[in-house]
Amino acid sequence: MATIKDVAKLAGVALSTASYALSGDSKVSAVTKEKVLEAARQLNYQKNGFAMDLKRSRTNTIALILTDLSGPYYSELIRSIQDVTLSHSYDLIACSSMGGKDSTAVRFLLEKRVDGAIVLAHNITDEILQAAAGSRFPIIVMDRLISGEGLINVVVDGEQGGYSATRYLIEKGHNTIAYISGPANSYNNTLRYQGYLRAMHEAGLEEKAKWKLSGSFIRDGGYKATQMMLMQGELPSAIFYANDEMAVGGMKAFEEGGISVPDEISVIGFDDIQLAEYIQPPLTTIRQPMYESGSLAGHLLFQKLNGETVNDFYKLKIELIERKSVTTHS
DSSP, X not given: OOOHHHHHHHHTOOHHHHHHHHTTOTTSOHHHHHHHHHHHHHTTHHHHSSXXXXXXXXXXXXXXXXXXXXXXXXXXXXXXXXXXHHHTTOEEEEEEOTTGGGSHHHHHHHTTOSSOEEEEOTTSOHHHHHHHOBTTBOEEEESSOOOSTTEEEEEEOHHHHHHHHHHHHHHTTOOOEEEEEOOTTOHHXXXXXXXXXXXXXXXXXXXXXXXXXXXXXXXHXXXXXXXXXXXXXXXXXXXXXXXXXXXXXHHHHHHHTTOOTTTXXXXXXXXXXXXXXXXXXXXXXXXXXXXXXXXXHHHHHHHHHTTOOOOSEEEEOOEEEOOSSOOOOX
């Protein structure tokens, strides 16, 4: 059975362009539209593909699209959205965006196999989201800013979170503070890093390149970044890990290296995953409202499906959670 990906390939255009053309969008030139329609005819796409099904009827299903289905942050998010979908007698399909524009998740969006979607996946481009969303196909985009018809943004105040974490360390007497980052193309990481820099600059402190390492928002990444810092021989007095997963990995590396947290180095994270309060020492962190943000996204999606008017931007607040992984530096 031909898919929109096959049509786009045969026509020599992007997936989003093929979607625009097949839906009759005026953004696509007449020449390009004819190329796409001819490819669809050759592949018998209209007969066997999903185009004939575009929003003529409800599927009573929504999609949750994540970069990765594993990890404690995602499990809390899935639970919150599932609670909302169940209350509306809808089914929830959670799928990974691994593969980017070639992923099944992108086909779900562009071919509109569900009634709407919630997306937390930095590797699905703005162009694809803008092509897929519309008045009859709402998409809630989490932790990212993007404008367009049918697109609603739900974000957490990551910049303030990064600032609060770093400012807390400074107030505890730390003046050499490392930053272990997430992926460079992550909106979340960018905001948290901006907050870190703002607090450092306000305090007249200098960021050092050797203490800015990437951990890719995963536990093993935090572990390896910390190992690399240990190999350099000179440690800061504190580290701000841009998420808790990396902080957990980093604390394991310190334990193996014979470095005591917080006696010899202080550590702060971001997210407040469930594990944060159970590791030793319990992790000081910035709590973002994971369940609440997922629940809000779900409720906004159903409001849009019911034809109600909602804002296109929502920002949720963060909270500093003090535990035992930070001590006063003299």
